[in-house]
Amino acid sequence: MNTVIAFIIIFGVLVFVHELGHLVFAKRAGILCREFAIGFGPKVFTFKKNETVYTIRLLPIGGFVRMAGEDPETIELKPGYHVGLLFNSAGEVNKVIVNNKEKFPEAKMLEVEHADLEKELVIRGFELSDEETLREYKVAEEAYFVMDGQEIQNAPYNRQFGSKTLWQRTMAIFAGPMMNFILAFVIFAFLGIVHGYPVNDAVIGQLTEDGAAQDAGLRQGDKVVAIDDSSVASWEELVSVIQANPNKELEFNITRDGESLSIPVTPKAETVEDKSIGIIGVYMPMEKSFLGSFPKAATETFNWSKEIVVGLGKLITGQFSLDMLSGPVGIYKSTEVVAESGVIMLMRWAAVLSINLGIINLLPIPALDGGRLMFFAAEAVRGKPVDRHKEGLVHFIGFALLMLLMLVVTWNDIQKFFL
Incomplete structure (x- = not known):
């Protein structure tokens, strides 16, 4: 049970810090972040603060930050649609009722003739009670679609990921791995202060x-x-x-x-x-030295980073076997061994895992942060972004291959440790 708790805490902290980097820099750039999630699959715990829903999901295999413009929650209002409109005190539309309109008798019913909720922020159409007069309504900057009883915030173009500068988008993606290196440095520095450094x-x-x-x-x-x-x-x-x-x-x-x-x-x-x-x-x-712990922490972070990169280099040189990779099962077993040596060694193990997570995510593999950064580098060279649909297809294929690799590695770990 101690190992399970240690594994959950370490995994949770590493993923939380990584995704927090994405969240903070995305919000600083003005991007609407719909969800901050630890894990994948069904939701176990959820709460909403400001614009973002924070969730813990069932499968402990990562996490994500869902940013506007990068998610499938955009709702398109086509001509002929019937919607209900609710207004704020300034007379702007702040809620668009997509279905179950009978639950909102106070809403103004409209047949859509034209809607632009990204740039113009307007809806034009004919009221169902007056089908002769075309009316135009201004949509609030912060407006919501109401569908199946759920409110989904509309994302004007200036709140979407794709509207930001190349530098802002790069930092929003790079911040995740960067935070993993910072976490490792902080852990090493803390251990140096309270326990000493070699x-x-x-x-x-x-x-x-x-x-x-x-x-x-x-x-x-x-x-x-x-x-x-x-x-x-x-x-x-x-x-x-x-x-x-x-x-x-x-x-x-x-x-x-x-x-x-x-x-x-x-x-x-x-x-x-x-x-x-x-x-x-x-x-x-x-x-033990407060000031001396910081350069030692930087040195240790660098040395471990170099060690991991050298290990990954064996992938290129061919000195590689499947046993060199570990998934959640392998990390759990290693955590079990390290936990026997005490809290200090467990914290050092967490720092090494954090560095490993940062480096792995920086690899130029589609669906990873490094894959996204690779496309940004291509955009910087070309002077224009790669077609979003083509990039999305590459990331989808990359994600599918990563999941396949994860299954193979996990099965290999199960055979190695339990069979």
Whole structure:
């Protein structure tokens, strides 16, 4: 149950932060955002604030922000349609009743002759009580269609995604992955402040209870000057000497509280990848510093990003197998293992997953943020946008292929971990 809770929290936070980036920058650009959703499928929880409906959906495989002009909720009023009109205090149409008009006896009934609810914001037509006189009504900037008892906000062209500048659209899409990198940086910085960050000094960090270092009398904070009369200046050098000498007694020359000491330590042998290495049961030294945590967090975010990109590079070079990919099931099992090491490691795992999510979304694959950005780059080069229908078809095919890949990866994870 602890693993389930940890997985839900981590997944929820990563998706929430990602989609929040899209939402904030879209709203800053003046785009009408109809829905902010965590998950896909049937709605489990929903509430509305201002113009946006916030939902949690059943299937935990992502999330989305539905922006006006990018969704199918546009209602077209064609000539001959009969609609009901309700007006605000300024005399503008603020509600257009599409069906079930009998429930709105106070509405003015109109046969539509012409309607432009994007640019002109007008409806012209004949009142059913006076079919001889053509009348024109101004539509409010914030107006709603009422269909099947549900209100759907009309989106004038200036509130639609496609009306915004290339830069505004680019930032609305790029902001999602960007927020994942920012989240990772914040987590690493927080851990550095409250727990400390590793430093590359030849200093003994925390000791394990059953390790050779504890048995030999080493203490946390001891500075290792030399091993067997060979000087040691960094943590990497210290680890290298220890690993190269399993079951061999080593003379540690250390300084403790200003005093020089010599302590013999025999590393225990452990087999890693069919190779015997020495270990003494100590962790890398940690340092707490508020200001120092921020550059360390930036470095760690960069290093993990580079590591993930290098791993993805194997897709291109052919050094790839399906086992290198993990879906929700694989991530759940990894979370289960990491959770056993405590909250600190779980937070670090969340930061790494956040970086991974950001990088994956930046790949130039249709239906992902990177695919959208690829079309924006083409628009910048061509000087005009790619045909929306063609772009939509590409994204649809890309989404279908991604879902197929997700199913294959998930089945592979189930076989690997449960069968």
